[in-house]
Amino acid sequence: MFISGIGRTKFGALSESLPELLYETMYNTLKDSYLNISDIGAIFVSNFLGGPLNGQLHLNSLVSSFLPDINIPIIRIETACASSGSAINQAIHSLQKYENIMILGAEKMTSDNIMGPIESLAMASDRYTDQMNGLIFPASYALIAQQYMQKYGINHEVLELVSLINHQHANLNPLAHFYNKQITLVKISNSPMVASPLNLFDCSPLSDGGAGVILSRNNEDDRDVKILSSQLASDSISITHRKDLTSFKATKIAAEKAYKESKTVPLEIDIFEVHDCFTISELIALEDLGLCHPGEASALIYNGQISRDGKQPVNTDGGLKANGHPIGATGLAQIFELVTQIRGEAGERQINEVTKGLAQNIGGIGGTASITILGKV
Amino acid sequence: MEYCCIKCNKWWNYPVKKCILCDGDVVEVLEMKYKIIGYTEVFIPSENHKRAPYFVYLLESEEGNRKIIKSHDEHSIGDSIDPDLELI
Numbered sequence: 169m170f171i172s173g174i175g176r177t178k179f180g181a182l183s184e185s186l187p188e189l190l191y192e193t194m195y196n197t198l199k200d201s202y203l204n205i206s207d208i209g210a211i212f213v214s215n216f217l218g219g220p221l222n223g224q225l226h227l228n229s230l231v232s233s234f235l236p237d238i239n240i241p242i243i244r245i246e247t248a249c250a251s252s253g254s255a256i257n258q259a260i261h262s263l264q265k266y267e268n269i270m271i272l273g274a275e276k277m278t279s280d281n282i283m284g285p286i287e288s289l290a291m292a293s294d295r296y297t298d299q300m301n302g303l304i305f306p307a308s309y310a311l312i313a314q315q316y317m318q319k320y321g322i323n324h325e326v327l328e329l330v331s332l333i334n335h336q337h338a339n340l341n342p343l344a345h346f347y348n349k350q351i352t353l354v355k356i357s358n359s360p361m362v363a364s365p366l367n368l369f370d371c372s373p374l375s376d377g378g379a380g381v382i383l384s385r386n387n388e389d390d391r392d393v394k395i396l397s398s399q400l401a402s403d404s405i406s407i408t409h410r411k412d413l414t415s416f417k418a419t420k421i422a423a424e425k426a427y428k429e430s431k432t433v434p435l436e437i438d439i440f441e442v443h444d445c446f447t448i449s450e451l452i453a454l455e456d457l458g459l460c461h462p463g464e465a466s467a468l469i470y471n472g473q474i475s476r477d478g479k480q481p482v483n484t485d486g487g488l489k490a491n492g493h494p495i496g497a498t499g500l501a502q503i504f505e506l507v508t509q510i511r512g513e514a515g516e517r518q519i520n521e522v523t524k525g526l527a528q529n530i531g532g533i534g535g536t537a538s539i540t541i542l543g544k545v
Numbered sequence: 546m547e548y549c550c551i552k553c554n555k556w557w558n559y560p561v562k563k564c565i566l567c568d569g570d571v572v573e574v575l576e577m578k579y580k581i582i583g584y585t586e587v588f589i590p591s592e593n594h595k596r597a598p599y600f601v602y603l604l605e606s607e608e609g610n611r612k613i614i615k616s617h618d619e620h621s622i623g624d625s626i627d628p629d630l631e632l633i
């Protein structure tokens with residue numbers, strides 16, 4: 169199984185509507201590939217909030233509207249912020265039937281909203297036990313940060329550095345939400361509190377955008393990238409069901425299976441794309457993915473291991489924090505970055521000798537986890 | 546409210562009647578004592594929680610069961626609390 173095409177839009181507060189973002193994504197993804205639309209056997213659409221934010225569901229049929237007289241199977245996948253990771257996983261299983269499958273992800277979050285984005289995002293958590301008790305999305309991760317800081321004795325300074333590194337990476341990515349924005353450590357540490365201990369710059373932004381990939385059963389082009397593993401795991405939706413908030417069990421299970429299937433170990437992965445919806449989730453990801461032991465992720469921040477000139481760069485596109493987080497597109501944008509790096513097409517932000525990359529895409533408060541490992545053909 | 550299987554002690558937040566793992570009866574658990582084990586102060590108002598700031602507390606019972614409550618009163622980690630009285 170191979171990735172034979174990638175595409176995306178710019179991320180940010182954009183003027184385009186959800187349909188326009190989906191179309192632009194599809195067009196860019198096809199143009200990157202050697203394939204034509206007539207070669208695509210099925211399409212998976214990834215989106216989380218088309219209903220509550222945009223008043224638009226039935227996105228498979230919406231995408232069909234862009235493809236006159238091409239009546240192929242199209243289906244929408246929704247697992248909150250992990251929608252695109254889940255769509256990739258399910259599309260891979262469907263490659264047994266279709267030779268080429270396109271996966272499109274998009275989200276329109278910044279305007280024309282029917283519901284408020286805070287209430288909409290909270291739908292990724294349990295309505296009765298969590299949402300109704302004030303646990304909006306940033307508050308959930310704030311509780312996780314509080315538990316992590318209490319358990320391991322770290323302070324907020326390391327989270328500020330996580331934010332800074334991601335913003336530095338985004339400044340080399342022209343498609344990033346925060347491209348060309350000079351974000352300093354002072355600005356990060358002085359930003360307003362959202363939910364203690366997390367401030368504004370601990371949180372990923374509300375972004376519009378789209379990203380897509382084409383999966384192919386066969387390797388037909390020298391720009392193709394191999395899929396070494398794709399794994400999916402789930403966990404309970406409410407954090408009240410978790411005995412430990414400082415680790416996401418679904419990530420650990422999916423990662424363990426992915427390492428086993430791809431016959432790799434964490435040290436053999438050259439670059440990582442991790443789901444840093446909040447800065448604390450990057451620290452937890454580094455531990456859950458096996459880059460270090462529990463409680464030791466801060467060291468990887470301070471010693472530079474995960475910076476772009478470090479041993480194992482993380483989020484070279486800026487991550488969710490600074491590349492942006494248009495939810496339905498997020499996991500696909502991670503794959504876009506890994507493929508770009510493995511192909512050696514990342515320009516100014518290219519990392520030397522990338523042969524393997526891993527993407528971690530999580531939904532809600534770790535209730536869904538998708539792990540994808542890619543490698544050079 | 547919490548619900549527990551009388552045979553295998555698995556927990557649910559919803560009133561399920563039978564345990565899917567062992568087919569045991571599931572009963573509501575009453576009069577649990579909780580302690581605060583974590584908290585956050587939320588500064589941004591939202592449609593369902595207009596009055597900010599407010600606190601969200603993570604509670605744990607003696608049996609290890611966990612619960613979330615919202616309050617405008619400030620408490621500390623380790624405080625004992627009756628979650629039903631604190632709900633706002």
